[in-house]
Amino acid sequence: MENYTMVGRTYRYYGQEAPLYPFGYGLSYTTFRYRDLVLSPPALPICANLSVSVVVQNTGQRDGEEVVQLYQRWEQSSVPVPHWQLVAFRRVAVPAGREAKLTFQVVAEQRAVWAQDWHLEPGTFTLFAGGQQPGQKVRAPSEVLSARFTVTGTAQPLRGC
Numbered sequence: 001m002e003n004y005t006m007v008g009r010t011y012r013y014y015g016q017e018a019p020l021y022p023f024g025y026g027l028s029y030t031t032f033r034y035r036d037l038v039l040s041p042p043a044l045p046i047c048a049n050l051s052v053s054v055v056v057q058n059t060g061q062r063d064g065e066e067v068v069q070l071y072q073r074w075e076q077s078s079v080p081v082p083h084w085q086l087v088a089f090r091r092v093a094v095p096a097g098r099e100a101k102l103t104f105q106v107v108a109e110q111r112a113v114w115a116q117d118w119h120l121e122p123g124t125f126t127l128f129a130g131g132q133q134p135g136q137k138v139r140a141p142s143e144v145l146s147a148r149f150t151v152t153g154t155a156q157p158l159r160g161c
Contacts, residue, residue, distance in 0.1 A: 030060030030096065037129050037145040046120050046153035047161035050106040054129045054145065056092065057099035065093045066131050068102055072110065073134070075124040075148075078155075079115045084134055087127075108161055111151065118158040122151045 036055045044050060058064055068091075071084040088104040111125065112118040128134045130144030 028060075028064050028066070030058055030062045030064035032064070032066045032094070032131055032143075033057045033059045034130055034143045034145050036101075037127075037147050039127060039147050039149045042148075043150045043152060046122055046151055046156060047108050049108055050127075050149060052088075052104040052106060052127060052129065053101060055099055055101045056094060056131075058094040058096055061096055063093070063095045065091055067091050069128075069130060069132065070104055070106065071128040071134055072106065073126045073128070074111075074113070075126060077113055077123070078121060079113050081113055084128065085110070109158060112158045119155055120151070120158055120161065121155045122153050124148055124150050 034056055038053045040051045070088040072087050073084045074081045087106050087110045092100050094100050126146050126148050128144050128146045134144050
């Protein structure tokens with residue numbers, strides 16, 4: 001095998017066609033609502049980690065579990081990258097009518113791109129938080145919140161951090 005590119009070989013690099021059963025696919029006996037997506041800091045140095053918090057509320061009549069998923073998207077990159085990348089997830093049990101605040105740490109390594117070596121690039125990123133992938137069409141209602149953050153500095157090898 002001479003071509004190691006993942007373009008056309010995994011749903012992360014497909015065009016507009018969505019996978020039949022994306023990550024987190026499934027049904028629930030309750031509904032959830034997301035709010036208060038906070039990224040801290042909204043502008044960070046190239047080697048810094050990003051703190052993320054989000055509130056998930058069970059708006060249904062039954063207790064339930066939700067898989068809260070975080071995805072990031074590079075708005076511009078010097079090399080081909082996935083449409084979005086799963087960077088964190090957590091299953092949380094939320095009683096009916098209650099809410100849970102979750103916090104995540106998105107580390108700098110998760111922003112690295114491959115171009116003969118792993119390196120970090122400055123730029124704008126979008127972070128998505130919800131019970132499904134961004135843009136996923138489902139029968140059961142679910143939300144995906146989004147927020148942007150920027151990475152400042154100059155591009156450098158990942159091992160330099």
